[in-house]
Amino acid sequence: MIRIIFEGVMLGVSAGVYCAGTCLVFFMPYLLAEGEQRMSGNLKKISLFMLGRLIAYIGFALIVGLVMSANRSIFTARFSHIALIMASSVMLVYALAHNFSGSQACVSFLRKARLMRIPFFLGLFTGLNPCPPFLVGAARLWTINDIFGGVVLFSAFFLGTSVYMIPLAFVSYLNRSERVRRIGVIMAMLSGVWFLFIGISGLIRS
Amino acid sequence: MARHTKAVSAGLFLALFIALALFSFISAGGDRPILFAKLLWSLVVAYIGLCIYRYGAISKFRSILFILIAFFFFIEFKLFRFLSIENCVPPYCHIAQASTLFNFIHSQYLALASGEWRTWGVLTLGFLWLLIMFTIGQGICSWVCFYGGWDEACSKLSRRPLVRLKVSKSWRDFPIAFLIFLLIISFLQGLPFFCNWFCPLKLTEAFWDTHPSIRIVQAVLFWSILAGLVIVLPVLTKKRTFCSMICPFGALASICGKASPYKVTIDRHKCVSCGKCGEVCPVFAVENKNPDEYKISDFCNRCGRCIDVCPADAIHILSGPAGGQIDTRDIFIFLALLTTGVISGTFVPRAMLQLIGLK
Numbered sequence: 001m002i003r004i005i006f007e008g009v010m011l012g013v014s015a016g017v018y019c020a021g022t023c024l025v026f027f028m029p030y031l032l033a034e035g036e037q038r039m040s041g042n043l044k045k046i047s048l049f050m051l052g053r054l055i056a057y058i059g060f061a062l063i064v065g066l067v068m069s070a071n072r073s074i075f076t077a078r079f080s081h082i083a084l085i086m087a088s089s090v091m092l093v094y095a096l097a098h099n100f101s102g103s104q105a106c107v108s109f110l111r112k113a114r115l116m117r118i119p120f121f122l123g124l125f126t127g128l129n130p131c132p133p134f135l136v137g138a139a140r141l142w143t144i145n146d147i148f149g150g151v152v153l154f155s156a157f158f159l160g161t162s163v164y165m166i167p168l169a170f171v172s173y174l175n176r177s178e179r180v181r182r183i184g185v186i187m188a189m190l191s192g193v194w195f196l197f198i199g200i201s202g203l204i205r206s
Numbered sequence: 207m208a209r210h211t212k213a214v215s216a217g218l219f220l221a222l223f224i225a226l227a228l229f230s231f232i233s234a235g236g237d238r239p240i241l242f243a244k245l246l247w248s249l250v251v252a253y254i255g256l257c258i259y260r261y262g263a264i265s266k267f268r269s270i271l272f273i274l275i276a277f278f279f280f281i282e283f284k285l286f287r288f289l290s291i292e293n294c295v296p297p298y299c300h301i302a303q304a305s306t307l308f309n310f311i312h313s314q315y316l317a318l319a320s321g322e323w324r325t326w327g328v329l330t331l332g333f334l335w336l337l338i339m340f341t342i343g344q345g346i347c348s349w350v351c352f353y354g355g356w357d358e359a360c361s362k363l364s365r366r367p368l369v370r371l372k373v374s375k376s377w378r379d380f381p382i383a384f385l386i387f388l389l390i391i392s393f394l395q396g397l398p399f400f401c402n403w404f405c406p407l408k409l410t411e412a413f414w415d416t417h418p419s420i421r422i423v424q425a426v427l428f429w430s431i432l433a434g435l436v437i438v439l440p441v442l443t444k445k446r447t448f449c450s451m452i453c454p455f456g457a458l459a460s461i462c463g464k465a466s467p468y469k470v471t472i473d474r475h476k477c478v479s480c481g482k483c484g485e486v487c488p489v490f491a492v493e494n495k496n497p498d499e500y501k502i503s504d505f506c507n508r509c510g511r512c513i514d515v516c517p518a519d520a521i522h523i524l525s526g527p528a529g530g531q532i533d534t535r536d537i538f539i540f541l542a543l544l545t546t547g548v549i550s551g552t553f554v555p556r557a558m559l560q561l562i563g564l565k
Contacts, residue, residue, distance in 0.1 A: 025390050179379060187383045
């Protein structure tokens with residue numbers, strides 16, 4: 001078991017820069033636009049995002065463990081692309097709602113959706129997206145053949161990759177300017193559109 | 207009269223100096239025809255400088271040079287397949303450089319770490335662009351950039367704007383958001399993401415995907431950006447829409463260009479708030495906080511158009527700390543012309559010879 005924990009952490013640390021890159025494209029624009037100017041305020045949002053990722057990883061390991069007999073390659077590819085479509089849709093809805101916040105419908109949507117919940121869903125769906133480290137982790141998961149072992153591997157993997165999320169806490173120093181927040185919203189929109197396209201084209205290809 | 211004669215003499219002296227300095231920079235290598243072509247190009251650049259100094263209109267003459275460079279660039283690098291030009295060296299694309307800056311920094315690190323100094327030497331061309339940005343700043347986009355001349359040329363086709371295009375602050379910041387997005391995605395993919403998907407100036411299918419339906423999306427993006435932002439919108443609005451609304455290099459230059467000491471500044475005491483500067487600015491770089499207060503933003507390309515049209519002579523190129531600024535217009539023009547001449551001197555003389563069939 002210690003070996004699996006070590007493997008997961010090392011996998012996360014070694015490949016995590018790409019993982020952080022993928023997650024950052026989603027979460028950084030959100031934090032720039034919606035984050036608070038105090039670090040403590042942002043930590044809550046980051047924690048929700050991380051919680052979403054953790055649940056995504058553990059959930060993935062559990063589901064894979066339970067349905068090992070299913071067609072693995074189709075399961076991984078389709079599943080991760082659908083997750084990517086979900087994450088980008090959340091991002092797009094957020095960015096569009098933010099951009100058109102002058103309209104009554106958007107104001108009521110923002111109130112109902114309570115933006116604080118969005119980091120959790122962003123974390124949940126980006127946690128499942130087909131970035132290279134995630135796929136390496138998934139490949140290792142097939143060979144473990146043990147539900148509990150898989151959960152431990154992905155929890156450790158989460159810890160390893162989380163190291164690269166630490167800089168997010170300092171975004172609070174950037175988003176004090178209205179201009180930076182504006183740029184954050186545009187980036188959120190761009191990321192949403194791009195990853196939606198990647199998700200859909202991935203589904204078409206797979 | 208004496209003052210005019212003095213100005214013309216100073217202009218002549220500076221033009222001669224530009225010609226000599228430029229020729230000494232670009233003359234190395236090549237046979238006799240290419241040497242003559244280089245000399246001719248040095249004289250053309252110097253003559254443009256003389257016209258600017260003599261007539262005082264920066265943008266008019268700058269624009270001629272700028273469009274000429276874009277034309278020769280098109281001949282040399284984009285039409286080489288059709289004109290059967292041999293041994294064409296691909297251009298060093300600064301727009302691709304901007305959008306893959308993280309990849310570039312990473313490759314610099316790898317080259318240094320491996321001890322492969324030759325690789326490092328080639329890649330340091332990127333630092334040349336940075337150096338230019340630290341000197342003439344975003345002036346690079348209106349003087350040196352061999353792509354910018356394309357939409358500048360299109361924007362000259364109509365006599366007056368057929369459509370008045372107003373761009374909000376959010377949309378003016380779009381290139382910066384786009385640049386950050388490109389930097390991250392390009393680094394993640396290890397590919398020039400902008401070139402693959404958006405660049406309307408590549409005129410090649412080399413970057414297109416192998417999957418037929420993805421190629422269709424790329425083709426639609428490519429043709430719509432080319433037709434919309436490089437041709438149609440500039441013709442209709444007389445604005446450089448590609449440069450101001452999408453170009454990642456322009457965004458990078460607006461950030462790095464802050465280091466340049468040459469700033470286009472509006473003198474609030476002289477300004478009569480006519481708004482002409484905002485009307486003619488091709489890159490939406492004039493902001494008016496309120497109807498009486500105009501300000502030049504970081505997106506200013508130092509093209510000089512606002513300086514030329516200002517009826518109150520309130521706009522100048524200044525350097526130095528607030529309160530103690532001095533007019534450095536002539537120094538800026540000299541540097542901008544020299545830089546333009548050196549960069550364009552690497553391909554224009556050859557393209558000139560190719561046009562007349564000597565190469």
